[in-house]
Amino acid sequence: MSFAGMGGRRGRVTQAGLHLGLIVACLAVLMPIVWVTRVAVVPASMSYSPGLLPQVSSENFEALFAGRFPRSYLNSLIVAAGSVILAMPFAVTLGYAFARFGTAGRVGRFSVLATQMLPPVALVLPAFAILRSLHLTDSLFGLTLVYAALNLPFLTWIMMGFFRGIPVDLEWAAMTDGATAAQAFRIVVLPTALPGIAAAGVLGFILSWNEFLFALVLSGPRTATIPVALAGLQTSNGVQIGTVAAGVVLAVLPLIVASRFIQRFIVEGLTFGAVK
Amino acid sequence: MARITLDRVSRVYGSGAVGVHEITLDVADGEFLILLGPSGCGKSTTLRMIAGLEEVTSGRILIDGRDVTGLRPRDRNLAVVFQSYALYPTMTVRANIGFGLKMRGMATDAIGARVEEAATLLGLSPYLDRKPAALSGGQRQRVALGRAIVREPEAFLLDEPLSNLDAQLRAEMRAELVRLHRSLGRTIIHVTHDQVEAMTMGDRICILRAGRIEQVGAPLQVYANPANMFVAQFLASPPMNFLPARLEPDEGLALDLAPGLRWPVPAAHDGWGRASNSSVALGLRPEDIHPHPAAGRVPFDVEAIAVEALGPETIVTGRIRAAPHLPALKVRLGRGPVPRLGETLVVHADLSAAHLFDPESGRVIPRLARGAVQ
Structure with a gap:
């Protein structure tokens, strides 16, 4: 070459x-x-x-499966998927309002990102206090809720970007064709934004899947996620490096699948709405 | 059937910028009206206000005498074709065309029949199950038209629908739109900045500038009698030439362009007398400067400083030999020998076809004293 x-x-x-x-x-x-x-x-x-x-x-895999790892794997799946499912409807509607109507103004839109700008350590203690008062520590639902809140700002911004890329002409066409504004959003805009929603969902999933600090503080042995479970293999008897490695290999697998998926959808998302 | 009336319609944006200023316009039922103007003149805004997609700040919009100013787009029964076509990317051509009927609650069988009919009319039958992304530009444009036609709306609003097509396809679609207008007999308002579209398609042209109407009239009438310098310049390519001059009394009237360059005014143009002894702008279209002499034509020499040989005609940009400080003129020559750069040509201005404008206001000075239509 x-x-x-x-x-x-x-x-x-x-x-x-x-x-x-x-x-x-x-x-x-x-x-x-x-x-x-x-x-x-x-x-x-x-x-x-x-x-x-x-x-x-x-x-190493046998040793891993003999312990709590399968449980943690399931926990991670539930928490990561759950947080995305919980946050996405809000992110989609908020992102659309930001993109199309300029809701909340520039300052409002940026202040949504405020929590992303703080170091996570500054948020973990208040989060703990809130969950304790709600009796939601050591609970998968509690952790899901926190992850949804952490994901929401950035999912909103990603969705805002995708909605900005969809020409307003599409909605106008739908409205002159007889749709209400809500129908135009549901029947025309939402399906067009689907690749973007999928891409944002996968990104949110990856973030929650990898998160360690909040999981460490807010979960117990029963509700530990993979990062916490793997950290638990560094015992006083030394690091069980073989088992940790097996755990890492299994933990990375969904991410490889997800990154392939996201690549396809982001590329599709970039070209999909462009019907000119 | 729809007569569309705009009654002192304005659009002022939140920032205070005026998009459209007190436009009053009456579009007859079945008329093909062209909204023409440069970008940012408010033509698309006007169209969107008629469609109900843009808020009207003040004034009223009437369809057949019914005030629709506050109505939602869906309640106006108008169809819009957008410049971007705005085809729904996730739907097939069939679903795109049938969308409006579905939204209005028509039965699936009936929708199918109507879609097939429109597709046949527009030559889209083989593509009904394709998505818009798999269509060419011309096909997309037809789908957008089909989506508008199938609903049998009261009127069609077309927002620069041909501007994304290549030259050949554009010419075909121009003819097709005119044919569609004849066969459907519906009111069409067509927004464009292309003066060929304006001249060839519409019953009337409405020329806009900076949110105001400059002139409304039949294409050839506007071409022959532009109301001001803007219209004169905008509605032709190459645009009208303007030369600063003084109108002096001299055995009748004469235009004094420069020392030694004095052109007699045709006696019939008695209306110009009232601008006597004042500065004027002489407007001469490139096609009114001829290579051959004839009665009433004034000969003068120009030096060719640019030559565009287009085949059927040649556009020469020439500097007047006797007054090189005056703006260069465009001269339209027919088929024949193409002049070389720097060559001096003798050309003949037909002053009977000339226009005079007030250089301050830009308004035309009528040729005839009684303001009769020429």
């Missing part, structure tokens, strides 16, 4: 340098993933031994 204007010896040297740089960068990104996978699939006793795959064993 060669780029126009980069022929000749000098061009080849530049190419080689470029590829070398890219290979190093790829390795830097991929090595941790490769190594975690490797540690997960070799017996615990060989976690630190040399060689890529001295022996393959499911020992």
Whole structure:
């Protein structure tokens, strides 16, 4: 492969340098993933031994499933999906109002993001106090509620961006065609924004899935999510590195699926409304 | 059937900017009216106010004498075709065309029949199950038209529907719209900034500038009798030439353009007498400057400083030899030898077709003293 204007010896040297740089960068990104996978699939006793795959064993996964991990996995799924489902209707309607009617003005729209600008540590104690007064600590619903609140501002902004990309002509056309404003939103705008809603939903899911601090403070052993459960494997008897690695591999799986999904939808979302 | 009346309609925005200023206009039932003007002149705003998509700040809009100013768009029974076509991207062509009927609660079978009928009329039958994204620009534009036609509205409001098409398709669609207007017999208000569309499609043109009406009339009548310099310049391409001059009494009247450049005014133009001894703007269309002499034409020399050979005609931009400080003139020459750059041509101004304007107000100075229609 060669780029126009980069022929000749000098061009080849530049190419080689470029590829070398890219290979190093790829390795830097991929090595941790490769190594975690490797540690997960070799017996615990060989976690630190040399060689890529001295022996393959499911020992680490068995150890993981013998403990509370399956429960935590389910908790994470419930909390992450639940928070998105809870926040999305508000994000969609608020984002639409912001985009189409300029509701709340510039200052209002920005102040929605205020909680995103604070360090999470500043929010975790008030959140704890509120949940305790509602008897919702150590409860999946409580954690879902908090994640929904944390996700709402940024989901709203993402939705606002998508709605801005949908031409107002579409609604006008629907309204002259006989639809009410609400029908125009429901029948025309919402389906057009669906790729955006899906993309925002997946982003919200990933954020909740990875969240550690709030889960640590607000959950108990029964309601721990994956990040908390994995942190729990660093015991006083040392870190059970093989089991942690197995947990990480399983925790990353939904994210890989989600990122493929989101890629497709974001690209589709960018081109979908553009009927000109 | 719909007669659309605008009674001192204004649109003022929250910021205080005036979009449309006290427009009064009467569109007859079955008329094809063109709203023409440069971008930002308020033509699309006017259209949207008629459709009910934009708030009316003051004034009234009547359809067949019924005040619809406060009515929702859906209650006006008008169809709008947007510049962007505004096709619903998630629906098939069939669903797009049938949407308005569905919203009005028509039975599915009846919708199907009406959609098929409209699709046949517009040559869209093979594409009924496609989504808009899988259609060409021309096909999308037809779907947008189909969506409007199928509802059998009282009137059609078209907001620059041809501006996204290429030149050839635009010419075809122009003819098609005129044909549709004839066969449907409905009122059409067509917004455009394209003067070819304005001249060829409408029964009347309404020319807007900065939210005000400059002139309303039949295309050829407006072309022949522009009310002011703006209309004279806007409604033709290349636009009318303007030359500053003084009108002096001289065995009748004469236009004094520069020392040694004095053109006699045709005796019939007695209306110009009242501008005697004052500064005027002489308006001469490029097609009223001829390469050949004839009675009543005034010869003068121009140096060609730009030449656009278009095939059927050649547009020469020329500087007047005797008065190089005057604005350069556009001259429209027919088919024939194409002049070279720098060449001096003898051309002949037909002053019987010339217009005079007041350079201050821009208003036309009528040719005839009694203000008779020419």
